[in-house]
Structures are given as C-alpha cells and as structure tokens.
Amino acid sequence: MTKGALLYSGKAKTVYLSEKPDELIVSFRDDITAFDGGKKDQLSGKGASNAKVSAFLFQLLEEAGIKTHLIRMEDPTTMRVRRLTMVPLEVIVRNRAAGSIVRNYPFTEGQVFDTPIVVTDYKDDTRHDPMINDDIIIALGLLTRNEIAIIKEAALKINSVLKAFFENIGLDLVDFKVEFGRCGDDILLGDEISMDSMRLWERGTMKSMDKDVYRFGKGDVMETYTAVLNRICKE
Ligand SMILES: Nc1ncnc2c1ncn2[C@@H]1O[C@H](COP(=O)(O)OP(=O)(O)O)[C@@H](O)[C@H]1O
Numbered sequence: 001m002t003k004g005a006l007l008y009s010g011k012a013k014t015v016y017l018s019e020k021p022d023e024l025i026v027s028f029r030d031d032i033t034a035f036d037g038g039k040k041d042q043l044s045g046k047g048a049s050n051a052k053v054s055a056f057l058f059q060l061l062e063e064a065g066i067k068t069h070l071i072r073m074e075d076p077t078t079m080r081v082r083r084l085t086m087v088p089l090e091v092i093v094r095n096r097a098a099g100s101i102v103r104n105y106p107f108t109e110g111q112v113f114d115t116p117i118v119v120t121d122y123k124d125d126t127r128h129d130p131m132i133n134d135d136i137i138i139a140l141g142l143l144t145r146n147e148i149a150i151i152k153e154a155a156l157k158i159n160s161v162l163k164a165f166f167e168n169i170g171l172d173l174v175d176f177k178v179e180f181g182r183c184g185d186d187i188l189l190g191d192e193i194s195m196d197s198m199r200l201w202e203r204g205t206m207k208s209m210d211k212d213v214y215r216f217g218k219g220d221v222m223e224t225y226t227a228v229l230n231r232i233c234k235e
C-alpha cells in the first residue's frame with residue numbers, strides 16, 4: 001500500500017491519496033469526539049474496532065446489492081476506498097426516537113416509528129449540521145430531485161439490511177447516519193458505519209451499545225465497542 005499526500009483530516013479519520021487517482025486510503029484513528037468536537041478523547045483500539053465493523057457492514061451491504069466505496073482493508077485501521085466526491089449531507093434513518101429528534105419534537109424516547117423516518121442534515125460543523133429539506137438541497141445544487149429519491153431509497157434499503165442483521169445478534173438498530181458520494185454517474189455509500197454512527201440498544205432494553213456511552217458517560221466505551229465488534233464478527 002502506498003499512502004500518498006494527506007487529503008483531509010477529520011474528527012475521527014484521516015484520508016490520504018493513494019498510488020491510484022481513483023482510490024483513497026482512509027485511516028481510522030483512535031480519536032473520539034462528540035457535541036461537534038466539544039468533547040474529545042483518544043481510546044486505544046477504537047480506530048481498529050470501527051474500521052473492522054465498517055468493513056464488515058459494507059461487505060454485508062454489498063452482498064445485498066448496495067454499492068459502497070469499500071475496496072479492501074489494508075491493515076486493521078486502514079481501508080482502501082473508491083474516491084468519491086462527497087455530497088455534504090448526513091442521511092439519517094430512524095426506527096425509534098432517540099437523540100435530537102426527542103429534543104426537537106414531542107416524541108417519547110424509545111418510541112417505535114411505524115415507518116422508518118429519513119432525515120437529512122447539511123454536513124457543516126460550523127453550522128452545527130442543520131436539518132435540510134429537499135428544496136434547499138436542490139437550491140444549493142447538491143442533488144437533483146431524482147438523486148434525492150435514489151439516496152433516500154438506498155438509505156431505507158441499508159436500514160432493512162442492517163436492522164435484520166442486528167436483530168439476529170440481539171441488538172436494536174435505533175438509528176444511524178450515512179454519507180454518500182459521487183463516482184462518475186454513480187452515487188455510492190461512503191464514509192463509515194460503526195458504533196460512532198449508529199444507535200444500538202441491547203434488545204428489549206434501552207441500554208446503549210454505541211457512542212452514547214461516550215457522549216453521556218454511561219460506562220466503559222471500549223468495553224462496549226469491543227462487545228459489539230465481537231458480536232458482529234462472530235456472525
Ligand atoms: N470515499 C470517499 N472519498 C472521499 N471522501 C470521503 C470518502 N469517504 C469518506 N469521505 C470523507 O472523509 C472524511 C472522513 O473523516 P471524518 O473524521 O469522518 O471527518 P468529519 O470530521 O468531516 O466527519 C469525511 O469528511 C467524509 O465525508
């Protein structure tokens with residue numbers, strides 16, 4: 001593997017060029033942040049656990065016919081991916097009410113939605129990732145109406161696959177966030193899917209098995225992440 005010039009260093013991953021113009025090298029770091037970077041720590045092994053879970057779930061999604069940026073793992077914290085022009089949106093799918101949707105609207109924590117709810121946020125930490133609607137997405141020239149439909153449909157398909165998978169290993173998929181990017185005429189799933197980007201509750205309880213453990217000091221973060229990793233990868 002040839003790690004080329006640094007392209008971007010985000011809150012939890014660093015992205016490098018590779019020897020091929022259409023491929024990038026993503027390094028999952030041990031940094032963990034919450035509240036728009038307001039809370040920050042380093043947890044040994046966190047990068048590797050998120051990388052492994054992401055790679056596993058991307059593969060699972062590929063098998064279900066969803067195109068992702070994953071090419072292969074180069075080492076435990078390093079993923080080779082297709083280079084995408086990222087769409088600056090966070091596409092969030094919610095099966096149950098938790099987090100911001102409970103703060104912002106009169107839902108009860110844990111309330112099950114009859115139909116999954118898809119929400120889009122504009123990805124911009126300086127603006128605190130404001131919620132965005134279809135008309136604003138189009139006015140900003142981020143996506144066409146047809147592309148919005150394609151992305152929402154992909155997000156719901158991802159939800160069906162992941163929800164069923166987690167149910168099998170005793171975890172409730174409460175919600176998750178994904179990011180997409182363009183690759184030629186295609187729109188692919190990019191970034192990561194990990195305990196940082198999903199809410200997972202121990203089945204039948206509301207016990208957090210995800211980054212809420214870090215956000216709200218609910219217990220040992222790495223113990224939780226490792227437990228989820230072991231359950232996922234024993235599958
Ligand atoms: N395949 C890809 N091609 C280009 N950029 C990507 C790809 N996958 C993810 N990214 C971007 O790389 C960055 C990953 O680092 P991360 O630490 O998550 O950053 P951030 O703090 O912006 O969320 C994100 O900005 C993400 O949108």
Ligand SMILES: [Mg+2]
Binds near residue numbers: 010011012
């Ligand atoms: Mg990120």
